[in-house]
Amino acid sequence: MQQTRPLPDCHPELSVIAWPNFREYRVENWRLARDGSGNIIRGATSWGWIDLCLPVVISFIWPRLRDSNTWCAFVVLVVGFTIYCRCAQVLHESVLVFPAYGIQLETHRGYPLLKPLFVSRRFIHASMLEDFVINEGLRRWNVRYYLAAVHGSTTEKIAVDVAFENILPYFPVLLEVYKGVQELMFYNSTDNRHTCI
Structure with a gap:
């Protein structure tokens, strides 16, 4: 080669x-x-500072949203979409x-x-x-x-x-x-x- x-x-x-x-x-x-x-x-980027702040923001919001199923589903979708965009x-x-x-x-x-x-x-x-x-x-x-x-x-x-x-x-x-x-x-x-x- x-x-x-x-x-x-x-x-x-x-x-x-x-x-x-x-x-x-x-x-x-x-x-x-x-x-x-x-x-x-x-063209392909690794994790940025916004991506690293996402878990911190979710950790503060999660206890307040744990009782609401729609908010939990929304947070899971946002996190899943972010991970998919980075891995695709x-x-x-x-x-x-x-x-x-x-x-x-x-x-x-x-x-x-x-x-x-x-x-x-x-x-x-x-x-x-x-x-x-x-x-x-x-x-x-x-x-x-x-x-x-x-x-x-x-x-x-x-x-x-x-x-x-x-x-x-x-x-x-x-x-x-x-x-x-x-x-x-x-x-x-x-x-x-x-x-x-």
Whole structure:
């Protein structure tokens, strides 16, 4: 296993992990501030001071609300919702490229200091993969670029799966992943022609 960061100065959240049989393009849920200060902007956060004050406030309110079932249910729901929000954050998203088999899109969710609690995976077989493209979409008044795997077969309709759909990294990160997937999945390294495996 060899891990590299191809864009260390401007986008260190992207790492490429090369295994013997496949390659993983991982985008973590943080990025550098755009003002050049080098500050880290985290997408997944651990406990803050408000979260730490919640048990103290509940310990003062609980004896007074113990007789009221609706208030107890409300407090339990608030605490449960807070814990769920902290444990269901997107930690990182990956595109795994298996050159002979296909690609796999992964989303890892959990608490930042622990291993991921939830992992969702979508595998697209090489015979069904039509193309892997960078596309653009409008979000309010912004143009956002995204990576998409276009797949289907003769009996099915064409489908599109978006890579990094929760983090939506910047264009240089998408371009680096796009070039890597195109090289491994579609281009033959000996004659440099666009051939699908």
